[in-house]
Amino acid sequence: MLSSPTLAALLLASIRAAAWLLISPPFNSKAIPNMVKALLAVAIALPLTPQLAGQLPDITAATMLIGAIEQVIAGVALGFLTSLVFAAVQAAGDLLDIFGGFSLATAFDPLSMAASSVFGKFYQMLCTTLLLVSGAYQFVLLGFTKTYSVLPLNGTLSLGTLSELITGGLADLFVATLQIAGPIIAVLFCADLALGLLSKAAPALNAFSLGFPVKIFLTLALAGIGISVLPGVIDGLTDRAVRLMMEGAGS
Template identity: 60%
Template sequence: MNLSLPVAELTALLLASVRAAAWLMISPPFNTNVIPAQIKALLSVAIALPVVPSIVGKVPALDTAAMVVSLAEQVVLGTALGFLTALLFAAVQAAGSLIDLFGGFSLAFAFDPMGATGNGGSGVFGRFYNLVAITLLFATDGHQLVLRGFTTSYNVLPLNGTLSLSNLQHLLTDGIVEMFAASLQIAGPLIAVLFCADIGLGLLSRVAPALNAFSLGFPVKILLTLTGVGLAMTMLPLAVENLVDKAVKAVMQAIGS
């Protein structure tokens, strides 16, 4: 009995899975270490399976050189689309890092720099904001919008399609600007409060040096930071929703849709 394998379908599945795997390694919320590598590999195959019938006619020539070039193109394309998404979502963690800096929570890294490296170089609120953003993505089904935006790339840029580098360059530049602007919008009000607290403590130390405003400043800033973060949590879901919309639009523009 002769066993015939659908070579074109298997090749399309392989190339589409490579693109999905490269995207899953970088794009939030799937880039977290909480998801094992085996699950990401299976998920990449699950993403590629539904699109195989539409891309099987775009399979490159079945020779070594063409396959190597196509595999490299899929890795670059998946990485680029994942980086665009991750760049915008980095605004949430950047906002938390700004709060750590102005609130004094990043001071621990000055005493334990190796501990900062082990924690990914992020402070308390940097990790907390990142965890809350990932939770909100899954709770509000935002990950499905991000995933749908990526799967659209198989229709617009099939296996023999190429990504416009000039368009990607402009999107990366705009994405960096959007990231810094969004992080300032999220953390800006609390930073202003902490800055005013620093000014007030500085004036207090000049007026009444005996109060030792330096030692008094630590519990005061901790209290203000925790209170401000608690109040700002109500605005974070809207910020994450806006970031999801911007990330999907950026991916659509990158693939020319």
């Protein structure tokens, strides 16, 4: 028979985990049923319940309601920090779509409920696949479980620290995006420059009519090189995501 503090700790810990799973990749995909996410949240919180039971000195309806709201805020904040890191991969694919001419071929994605282009969606799916296949998701889960010891159930997030981390995370997002897509974008810019010079030197050739086919060919030819470095990028992003969660929790 479980005691009241144990059940209360399990409930609050599961609420934080559920809020985190709804936002954090790779678990935020709509391909994962909500029932599975709920069970996974309980599975994350259950082993931690004995050590969390002593963090709730007073159990009343008011404290449980306030505690549930605080855990939702904590889970959403930690999930947003995690998703902010891995969003760099999809952002790099979106940049390739813009500079490579694939942004014209957008399609509605029923999983994200938004329109996405070719490389943006492909890079997102590849990131999710690499997280699952390489086992990097286990380190992300481990980092999240460590937040329970850094930020107890009766603790609160520091809004000042959280705002600094979000600001720094956005800067890291742009830097990582340029690091992933920058080399290919530089080649595409050189191709545009070469076509412009060719059009000036020989206007009769109508070089700009070759712009889209040439840029699409270069993007497809160089995409393999960009994809080959993604496993190393995912390793670095995983480490960054774990450190952001720990710092956001107050470590």
